[in-house]
Amino acid sequence: MNPTDQRDIPLYIYHAGQCDPKKCTGRKLARFDLARLYDRISRLPSLAILLDPTAEKALSPADNYKKGIIVLDCSWEEVERVFPELTKLNLEHRALPYLLAGNPVNFGRPFKLNSAEAFAAALYILGHKEQAEKVLSKFNWGHSFLELNQEPLEEYATAKNSTEIVEMQSHYF
Numbered sequence: 624m625n626p627t628d629q630r631d632i633p634l635y636i637y638h639a640g641q642c643d644p645k646k647c648t649g650r651k652l653a654r655f656d657l658a659r660l661y662d663r664i665s666r667l668p669s670l671a672i673l674l675d676p677t678a679e680k681a682l683s684p685a686d687n688y689k690k691g692i693i694v695l696d697c698s699w700e701e702v703e704r705v706f707p708e709l710t711k712l713n714l715e716h717r718a719l720p721y722l723l724a725g726n727p728v729n730f731g732r733p734f735k736l737n738s739a740e741a742f743a744a745a746l747y748i749l750g751h752k753e754q755a756e757k758v759l760s761k762f763n764w765g766h767s768f769l770e771l772n773q774e775p776l777e778e779y780a781t782a783k784n785s786t787e788i789v790e791m792q793s794h795y796f
């Protein structure tokens with residue numbers, strides 16, 4: 624497990640402008656200064672981790688997160704089109720392991736997390752549990768995400784590497 628670094632990990636959102644601004648969890652995090660919002664790809668910090676549901680490699684505590692974590696806030700219908708466009712950037716693409724959405728839109732659906740849940744899951748796996756809880760505290764469904772996923776999140780946070788995370792997730796299918 625990573626030694627827990629008490630400093631918050633920088634969180635970035637690339638906002639593709641495809642969702643209802645009133646319901647967008649990424650915009651809400653930016654309003655609370657918990658994440659920084661970008662609407663231009665060129666501004667994204669290089670070498671950061673990009674949470675990409677189409678990535679081949681799973682996020683694990685072995686990943687270097689010092690440059691921050693990026694979420695791409697776009698419509699789920701656009702995911703297959705938009706993520707490949709970002710492969711030209713110098714980012715570390717990582718998928719999250721099996722976890723259930725706790726938000727009312729996709730409640731109980733595996734892998735289909737919203738932006739706030741994706742950040743919280745990554746933070747938890749990387750040993751930044753307090754920051755994960757701070758992110759989720761801004762949403763009235765936030766506790767559901769942690770309750771639904773407590774056991775896998777705790778287990779994933781002990782993994783040595785991506786291969787181990789992939790093995791672990793098979794316990795929850």
Ligand SMILES: C[S@@+](CC[C@H](N)C(=O)[O-])C[C@H]1O[C@@H](n2cnc3c(N)ncnc32)[C@H](O)[C@@H]1O
Binds near residue numbers: 677699
């Ligand atoms: C598709 S957007 C939808 C955002 C939603 N409209 C909202 O208001 O939060 C969710 C983003 O969270 C991240 N994400 C969600 N589930 C993921 C997974 N299983 N693996 C990696 N990233 C994931 C990705 O960056 C993805 O683009």
